[in-house]
Amino acid sequence: MWWVELGYYSFEPGENDFPRPGQVIRYYRQQKFKSDGKCWTQQDLANALGLTEQAVCLMETKDLGLDSITRRRVLIRILQIPAILLGLAEIPQLSSTSMESGVGNKAAAINISFYEEQLRSYYNAHHRKTTHQNLPQIQKEIAEMYQILPISHDKERVSQILSRYHIMAASIMRDQCLFNQTIEHLDRAIYFTTQNKDYEFLADAYYRQGWTYLEQGKGEKAIQSFLLAEKLAQKIPTYMKAGILIGLGRSLALETQNKQDSLEALRTLDKAANMLRTYPPPDGNPHYLEIEIDRFHTDRSASLIDISFPHDALQELSYIRSDHNNQRRIALTRVLYAKTYFALKDYPEACYMAEEALHVIQPIRSKVNYQQIKKLYRQLKNTNFKDNPEVAHLEILIDKMKELGQI
Incomplete structure (x- = not known):
């Protein structure tokens, strides 16, 4: 075609x-x-x-x-x-000399370094706080590069940057619960990275695809995505392999049917931790993947919640180091604390941590974490604690954020 x-x-x-x-x-x-x-x-x-x-x-x-x-x-x-x-x-003749010469000046004038710098700033903002407000600009720049691509003298480099932009857009959309659009962007990234034999970013795209399915509770699909990423293990850095195993362990925990499955999920996660302790990610890694030991503790605690080990989850959460510059990590950690206390039937503390999570979620507008708090609220309404003022106050905060368009 x-x-x-x-x-x-x-x-x-x-x-x-x-x-x-x-x-x-x-x-x-x-x-x-x-x-x-x-x-x-x-x-x-x-x-x-x-x-x-x-x-x-x-x-x-x-x-x-x-x-x-x-x-x-x-x-x-x-x-x-x-x-x-x-x-x-008119459909162009792709190999025609006239096409190459007629637009050569325009292609030569494109500053790819500009897009690389833009991408770096978007990723840094997204990981630490938020960048959803940049989505229109990101989409504009993606459209510009699609216009550039057919006439570029360096199609491989343009398509490489395009694949990273698609991964960036997908990351933002996943946080906003726009899962269909997220998968579409990742499909484009997978297409370009496969075409370019760009194995590290191909693994990156499969990795993020797995997390997108996990956010939707589709554990089996997530497992398949992480296994596709794992097939590239010999062609990617060790810390990326560890990240893939973290995602795979998290997916296995979501799909557990028995104690043996639970142990397999935890073994997979612990294997990832050993990798990260031996081969930590380099400073300024080019994939913008937040894969380090605190990420392991975060996802191991989430897995322990999934397999109904809340006491162990609480212990795991205590290992996460505080980083005030990473608001997204703080929001997720507070959500996990709230879920853990709920599993422990400590409903007042669950409400308190849910409120603390909302205070961080609101400024970064993380809809995926907001939805987790809404789900927790619905669970609280099915307990004998449902008529307590803490639950009523949590409902007010949730509704207020929605009414004010803060999410």
């Missing part, structure tokens, strides 16, 4: 050797973000076009309502779709 050769998404083929237009529209709609960091819905696009939501649904799923060239041009402008994907530009 020529559009894949040009670096675009692998849409299904449609009529006249062009991709299916409905799929193209859906893909680019989901890449367009509002000021609150959420992607456009079908209703948003319907409002912009003056159509009904059902009409947009039929457009995306059945390719209906696209006979008008005017409408296609409007969609191209609104969603920033490359005209060629909606059949309003």
